[in-house]
Every structure is written in structure tokens, then in C-alpha cells.
Amino acid sequence: EAAVTQSPRNKVAVTGGKVTLSCNQTNNHNNMYWYRQDTGHGLRLIHYSYGAGSTEKGDIPDGYKASRPSQENFSLILELATPSQTSVYFCASGGGVNTEVFFGKGTRLTVV
């Protein structure tokens, strides 16, 4: 069964600290995505990737970096975390434009 695993599931970080959110997929999908979900905004795309070594900016990339070292792994990096980045982050993978996108269970990040 298709699986997307995010770690950690919960994280408390201090303002100005570095945060790395990890995502692993066993679907062998080329495309991977990082979203954040906030009340009133639905899902907003931060970064995405077409395959190992590629990262692309989504709709709200400022303050975030992404890394795709392999087909399976896609990380989201907050170099200098701010309280405005407190949110729930979802990783997802997909095979193509008309195929299902599979989501992880989310990471709840609180920046204090």
C-alpha cells in the first residue's frame, strides 16, 4: 500500500532555530510536495519536486528550503524559524497529473 511517512509528528522549536521536517515515501513516485495547512487558508504549496535532485518553489516558499536527496526522501528546512511558521505541515507524493496524491499524517510545528 502506498505510504508517506512524516517525522516528527510534533515539534516545538524556538524562534531563530533551525527545523528540519522529513518525509519518506515508498510509492516510487516522482513528484513530492510540501504543504502547510492553516485555518482559513486550506492547503498552501511551499515546495515541490519532480525527482531526486530537483526542488521547485511553490506558492509560499519564503522562509523555507527543500531538499530531495533521493526518490524516497524530501525534506523541508526552516533555517530561522519564526512564530508565523507555526502550522501543520503535510508531505505528499504523486505519480502524475491525473493520479492520486498520497498524504502523510502531518507534522504539527509550534515555534515559540
Place this chain on the structure above:
Amino acid sequence: AQSVTQPDARVTVSEGASLQLRCKYSYSGTPYLFWYVQYQRQGLQLLLKYYSGDPVVQGVNGFEAEFSKSDSSFHLRKASVHWSDSAVYFCAASGSNYQLIWGSGTKLIIKP
């Protein structure tokens, strides 16, 4: 610009009643359209998708959706809701670059 609009942030229905959740899209050409469901503190799961053919598509758990090109809509329906259908429902359309364009979500509340 391509967009997906879910005009109802919250819908309340009684258990056993019928349901319609509205979705309107703005897209040049024929989009791929999706409905996803998010149960509390979970990732999103695919309910159904549409690209071509019969405008009424069947999904999991008794859900169906009807595509209307003239109305630019893709409304979700269920004949009889169950308390376990309580969740947030997202409509999405395929965009360029294998990205999905998301609606803001509709929270479904089931009254006993």
C-alpha cells in the same frame, strides 16, 4: 487564473439526510478534478476523481460527484450521511507542473 472555490466553509446536516458539498472551478481546458477527505488530525485521502466520460463519478463510502462543464462545477453528493462522515472535504483541480489547485475546504458536521 486557475482557481477552485468551495463557497461553504461549514455544512451541517442530520444523520441519514442527503448531502451536497459545492465546488466551482476556473480552468482553461478540461481539468482533472478531485475530492479529498480529511478526518481529524489525519492526512487527506482521495474520495474520487474525474477527467472524462460519464459526468457522474462514484467514489468510496457512497460518495459521488457530478461534473458540469457549463456550470464549471464538481459538486459532491451522498444520499444518506453517517456520523463517521464528519470531516473536512477538499475539492481540487489539476494545474500545470503536476500541482493541484486546492479549494479552501468544507467542514461537514453531522447532527445526531
